């Protein structure tokens with residue numbers, strides 16, 4: 001940020017959040033906080049409370065806890081330890097003119113604690129980087145709202161710069177491509193799947209600038225009018241990854257996973273597409289999860305394990321997840337660069 005100020009720059013890296021442990025009470029607490037966010041479950045407040053307290057907390061939490069138990073490591077949840085490792089490495093890269101803090105939108109460490117750490121270090125400007133490559137109100141928007149709510153109570157409000165999207169940042173694309181190349185050098189793949197976290201379709205329409213995005217061809221190119229359209233950003237990331245890896249258009253699919261509830265979510269759904277691919281004789285798939293920059297439940301378990309099992313049951317032979325960016329040196333450099341450029 002070129003503000004002419006001379007003090008330290010605070011950097012706030014934020015990810016979504018994860019339970020404190022895979023126990024049912026901790027998973028329930030996490031899901032309640034997450035899904036009671038009006039940007040995530042964007043339905044009328046009484047219905048949201050009824051759904052979360054009456055259905056999700058009692059029924060989904062025990063099922064999710066079993067899945068979290070498969071994900072858990074000696075260092076805890078990957079989303080958390082990769083975030084803390086990234087914080088340390090970006091701090092080393094940026095040096096003493098910066099103070100890098102890490103927070104989670106839900107559960108711990110909180111954004112509040114991370115901001116208090118920056119306040120304590122007397123930073124005179126803050127760069128906020130929500131670790132979501134594609135802007136969505138439910139992820140980046142929610143982080144931004146929380147930061148603004150907390151900072152609005154400070155006596156001195158520093159310069160704040162939000163990095164809202166980096167869906168086609170060359171370093172982001174380049175690091176994913178680099179990790180994918182290691183798999184591609186070992187074998188040939190018949191097809192490539194870019195599977196993104198889904199969103200209810202109504203959230204795309206609500207975020208549409210003057211009705212521009214209508215879930216159609218509007219998202220097929222990426223420009224100023226659809227800069228914050230999650231669907232257009234997912235297509236843009238996929239196009240850039242395909243370009244970097246020389247994947248022809250007919251050899252890749254863009255799909256959406258993790259739908260919740262009965263409302264229509266972004267299509268096509270990954271679990272449907274992988275069955276269609278197997279039925280069409282596709283034997284080997286390299287699967288990317290480019291809505292995330294750290295491995296988590298959605299990448300390791302859903303894409304890396306569950307989709308693999310489903311693909312193989314449907315007749316496919318080889319399904320390989322491209323691991324996330326985590327603390328890849330190119331990614332650490334990219335984060336530092338994005339902060340310096342902000």
Ligand SMILES: C=CC1=C(C)c2cc3[nH]c(cc4nc(cc5[nH]c(cc1n2)c(C)c5CCC(=O)O)C(CCC(=O)O)=C4C)c(C)c3C=C
Nearest residue numbers: 016017018040064079132136138139197260291296297298
């Ligand atoms: C890419 C960013 C994310 C968006 C956008 C997003 C929207 C969104 N998510 C749910 C419901 C669930 N998501 C869950 C896990 C989860 N979601 C994200 C990111 C985004 N979510 C991450 C990084 C994770 C994994 C966290 C981890 O601990 O590893 C879950 C919990 C898992 C489960 O029970 O299946 C739910 C539920 C909604 C409803 C939504 C937007 C409308």
Ligand SMILES: [Fe+2]
Nearest residue numbers: 016197258298
């Ligand atoms: Fe999610």
Ligand SMILES: [Fe+2]
Nearest residue numbers: 213219229232
């Ligand atoms: Fe769009």
